[in-house]
Amino acid sequence: MVHEAVPKVELHCHLIGVLTPALLRDLRADGHPILVEPEAAAPVQFGEGPDGFGRWLTRVEPYKSAGWRTYLPILGWYIDKLVEQNVVYAEMMISPLMFSRDFGALAQEFEEFRTWVREREAGRIQIEFLFLVPRSLPDELIEKDTQRCVFLAKDNGISGISIAGLESHMPASRFSRMCRELKDHGLGIEIHAGELGGPEEVCEALDVGFADRIGHGIRAFEDEDLVARLCDEQVHLEFCPTSNLKMGAAKSIAEHPIGRARDLGMNFSINTDDPGAFGCSMTSEFELIHRYFSFSKEDFSKVAQNSLASRFAKELRCKVAANLERAQSEVVALA
Numbered sequence: 001m002v003h004e005a006v007p008k009v010e011l012h013c014h015l016i017g018v019l020t021p022a023l024l025r026d027l028r029a030d031g032h033p034i035l036v037e038p039e040a041a042a043p044v045q046f047g048e049g050p051d052g053f054g055r056w057l058t059r060v061e062p063y064k065s066a067g068w069r070t071y072l073p074i075l076g077w078y079i080d081k082l083v084e085q086n087v088v089y090a091e092m093m094i095s096p097l098m099f100s101r102d103f104g105a106l107a108q109e110f111e112e113f114r115t116w117v118r119e120r121e122a123g124r125i126q127i128e129f130l131f132l133v134p135r136s137l138p139d140e141l142i143e144k145d146t147q148r149c150v151f152l153a154k155d156n157g158i159s160g161i162s163i164a165g166l167e168s169h170m171p172a173s174r175f176s177r178m179c180r181e182l183k184d185h186g187l188g189i190e191i192h193a194g195e196l197g198g199p200e201e202v203c204e205a206l207d208v209g210f211a212d213r214i215g216h217g218i219r220a221f222e223d224e225d226l227v228a229r230l231c232d233e234q235v236h237l238e239f240c241p242t243s244n245l246k247m248g249a250a251k252s253i254a255e256h257p258i259g260r261a262r263d264l265g266m267n268f269s270i271n272t273d274d275p276g277a278f279g280c281s282m283t284s285e286f287e288l289i290h291r292y293f294s295f296s297k298e299d300f301s302k303v304a305q306n307s308l309a310s311r312f313a314k315e316l317r318c319k320v321a322a323n324l325e326r327a328q329s330e331v332v333a334l335a
């Protein structure tokens with residue numbers, strides 16, 4: 001396949017969303033405790049929509065509040081899967097609930113967590129983390145979580161945050177101060193918007209949420225002025241095609257805006273969102289896009305270049321990812 005020769009970059013993946021029955025069976029076989037029966041993680045089917053995804057999350061509920069040690073073998077399994085798919089850089093959304101609220105313990109736990117991940121990367125890939133902030137977060141916790149994020153912004157900590165959840169019920173404006181403060185501390189801001197909510201949600205994420213990247217952004221394409229703005233400002237959109245179809249954000253693959261985004265020279269990535277929950281992989285997403293929109297090797301190279309340039313981590317520690325960046329800048333210089 002045309003995409004196989006092009007290294008991939010994933011910017012939108014929830015750690016809890018990688019759970020699959022096969023992974024849980026492997027964990028059990030290796031002697032790791034599992035918190036739900038493997039069948040509980042069976043993927044959401046087409047047509048099930050947000051309710052189906054809600055049911056999936058309920059079935060894996062114990063993992064929502066599981067500690068970071070529980071997630072290590074899961075993360076290790078996924079890192080190996082990413083490497084197999086020629087992914088050289090990935091940002092993953094993790095729940096702050098994985099770590100202690102006490103700052104002293106938090107620093108130590110996060111350091112152990114990062115050291116473990118660094119070893120597992122083994123120079124093959126670079127994994128960075130974003131703290132997930134649910135839109136439903138109570139007001140009284142917003143300030144506390146802001147201070148935790150500021151604390152973890154230093155020394156190989158998190159590289160950004162991601163605000164996710166039901167859009168219209170919980171406006172991004174509630175997080176305006178948090179986003180401003182975190183941005184001032186060098187953290188990247190990603191906001192899921194324009195997935196099920198309309199174009200106005202995307203405008204709000206940009207204007208009062210100070211978003212550097214928009215998760216999904218599918219419904220932004222209902223507003224031509226907004227599309228023009230996204231083009232002009234080269235706002236990065238994180239497309240997750242199978243998720244967009246299963247959640248009903250796009251009615252069919254033919255109606256997915258990714259082909260138009262390519263034709264307009266927009267800045268976007270191709271991601272899985274929740275590869276376990278939606279039964280997809282980076283490879284399957286690239287194949288889908290190649291099949292329906294005839295993406296060429298050059299189109300996929302451009303996706304990799306834009307994705308890497310839109311990353312939240314400042315440095316590229318991984319030589320493979322750094323080589324990709326260098327090779328792309330040379331191509332640009334030659335053009």
Ligand SMILES: [Zn+2]
Nearest residue numbers: 164192215273
């Ligand atoms: Zn997401």
